[in-house]
Each structure stands twice: as C-alpha cells, then as structure tokens.
Amino acid sequence: METFNSDPKPGRIVLPLVLIGMIATTYTFINRVATNNNLEIVAEETPVETISDETVVEDTSTTTTTTTLPDNYVAYLEEITAEKIQATELGKDVLEANENWDNQSVSYQEAKDEFRAFIETAANFVTTVSEPGPPNEFANLVTSHEELKTLVNLISADTVELLAGLESSDTGEQRAAALDSFNKNLDQFIKKIEEIVASATSN
DSSP, rough: OOOOOOOSSSSHHHHHHHHHHHHHHHHHHHHHHHHTTTTOOOOOOOOOOOOOOOOOOOOOOOOOOOOOOOOOHHHHHHHHHHHHHHHHOOOHHHHHHHHHHHHOOOHHHHHHHHHHHHHHHHHEEEEHHHHSSSTTTHHHHHHHHHHHHHHHHHHHHHHHHHHHHHHHHSSSHHHHHHHHHHHHHHHHHHHHHOOOOOOOOOO
C-alpha cells in the first residue's frame, strides 16, 4: 500500500523556518561586531551657515563751493553782455540792408543812407565798448577787454568799407569782401564776450 504525504507542499513550513533562522543569525552577528569593536553610531549634523544681509550705504553727496564775485566784476559782465546783444542786432541790420540792395528792393540812395548809418552806429559802439571798461584790479579782464576793443575797431572799419564797396564801380566784389570781414570780426567779438562770461561763472 502506498503512503501519501498529507501536506502536498511541505516547503510552506520549511521556508519560513529558514528565513527566521537567517534573520536571527544576521541580528546576532551585527550586535557582536558592534560590541567587539566599540562602534558608536553618531548622527551627523550639518552645520547651518547663517548669512546676514548687510546694507551698505554709500555716501554720494557732493560738496558744492560757491564763489561770490565782487559787485564791480558782475557789473562788467552785465555790461559786456549788453554789448553782445548790441553787436548781434548790428549784424542783423547790416545783413538785411545788404540783402535788400542785392534784391533791388531799395533804391541806391536808400542803401547809401543805411550803410552810412551803420558807420555812425559802429563808431558809437566803439566808444560804448571802450569805456568804462573792466575794473583795473582784475588783470584777466583788462587783457580780454583789449581784445574786444581791437575787434570792435575792426568792425567799425568794416562798415566804412561796406559803404565804399556800395559806391564802387565794380560788380560787388569790394562790398562782398567787406561784408565777409565784418561778419568774421563780429563773430569773434561775440565769442570773446561769451568766453569771458563763461570763464567767470565757471570758477
């Protein structure tokens, strides 16, 4: 008679026993190693670096030094500034009169009267620029003013030459040359005044 095993799958009992034995052996081994070697498990602490925000305030303030000019210095600057305006107006009038003659919008006699009036105006302007002049204690102004006087005399001479050119028998070359000289000298005169004023106010 054949003998039958009542449990068709005997491995179901054996396998758990094997696993329990392996776990127990592993646990015992680890404890023994740790005890024999005095091992200590230390939790690693990661240092935390604290960064503080510091606001750096930069001093951007500037110091401004104001220089007060003497009253007579200021008065001279105002005087030559007014003369600059006069020079500009004279230049406009001369240019307009010359264009009127070129365009034949005025008679010859009218043109002569206008050009003759410019001679008188320029002569008076020479006196205006020359006197009273700058305060003598400011050498820089005295030197610059001498340049203005030279230029204004050249301007006056140009107006005389303009009339001579108008009366000339040529085809306008003398008058054109006189006008060119007049414009250049007038421009230098105006720029010199601007230079004097700018130099004084920038210090």
